[in-house]
Amino acid sequence: EPEVTQTPSHQVTQMGQEVILRCVPISNHLYFYWYRQILGQKVEFLVSFYNNEISEKSEIFDDQFSVERPDGSNFTLKIRSTKLEDSAMYFCAGAPGANNEQFFGPGTRLTVL
Amino acid sequence: AQSVTQLGSHVSVSEGALVLLRCNYSSSVPPYLFWYVQYPNQGLQLLLKYTTGATLVKGINGFEAEFKKSETSFHLTKPSAHMSDAAEYFCAVSGSGSARQLTFGSGTQLTVLP
Numbered sequence A: 001e002p003e004v005t006q007t008p009s010h011q012v013t014q015m016g017q018e019v020i021l022r023c024v025p026i027s028n029h030l031y032f033y034w035y036r037q038i039l040g041q042k043v044e045f046l047v048s049f050y051n052n053e054i055s056e057k058s059e060i061f062d063d064q065f066s067v068e069r070p071d072g073s074n075f076t077l078k079i080r081s082t083k084l085e086d087s088a089m090y091f092c093a094g095a096p097g098a099n100n101e102q103f104f105g106p107g108t109r110l111t112v113l
Numbered sequence B: 001a002q003s004v005t006q007l008g009s010h011v012s013v014s015e016g017a018l019v020l021l022r023c024n025y026s027s028s029v030p031p032y033l034f035w036y037v038q039y040p041n042q043g044l045q046l047l048l049k050y051t052t053g054a055t056l057v058k059g060i061n062g063f064e065a066e067f068k069k070s071e072t073s074f075h076l077t078k079p080s081a082h083m084s085d086a087a088e089y090f091c092a093v094s095g096s097g098s099a100r101q102l103t104f105g106s107g108t109q110l111t112v113l114p
Helices: none
Strands: A006-009 A010-013 A019-024 A032-035 A043-050 A055-058 A065-068 A075-079 A088-095 A106-111 B003-004 B010-014 B019-020 B022-026 B033-038 B044-050 B056-058 B064-068 B073-078 B089-092 B103-106 B108-113
Touching: A006 A032, A006 A088, A010 A019, A019 A032, A032 B103, A043 A065, A043 B103, A075 A088, A075 B044, A088 B108, B003 B044, B003 B103, B010 B019, B010 B064, B033 B064, B033 B073, B044 B056, B044 B064, B044 B073, B044 B103, B073 B089
Parallel strands: A010 A106, B010 B108
Antiparallel strands: A006 A019, A019 A075, A032 A043, A032 A088, A043 A055, A065 A075, A088 A106, B003 B022, B019 B073, B033 B044, B033 B089, B056 B064, B064 B073, B089 B103, B089 B108
């Protein structure tokens, strides 16, 4: 059964450094999402991506964040200059259509020191 | 705007007992509703979903949920808890944006006692 994969599973970085989180969605999915979950808190929507552009983004998704689908298979989230408060679990998700269920990856735990 | 409230951040039941996890939502559009389960150090797995049609929805692992529009609720139930059901459960509602992003509740940690 196809699944969403994310790499790395755990990323440790210094404050101010750039990080790129990678996701490989299921091949026939057209909608892609990033969510994050700060330890002990709810899962929060960051951004959705469709047809090679951002379709929705939350207040959290400021200028420090960007997303890209560089080669038609990978879907990346870049944080330009990490802050301590960016420490969280980041989940990638995909769906074949906007009204379909979203399939989540296992997450990348980002720790900013 | 959409929002989800899950009553009870922690629920404990005995093995074999009824599981009831509560979820209330608000939505500016007809809602699509979901329950996801998260096992330790894993991602989110879909248990069940309601989009349209029958209001009683059956999911995996013996779980079911009933959409009650008048009560704006989508409570999750399972007749008989199993030790393997211990996990965190999230209720979610899809948004009104074009990509219908999910808004999650704060989660309910289910503990199953032997």
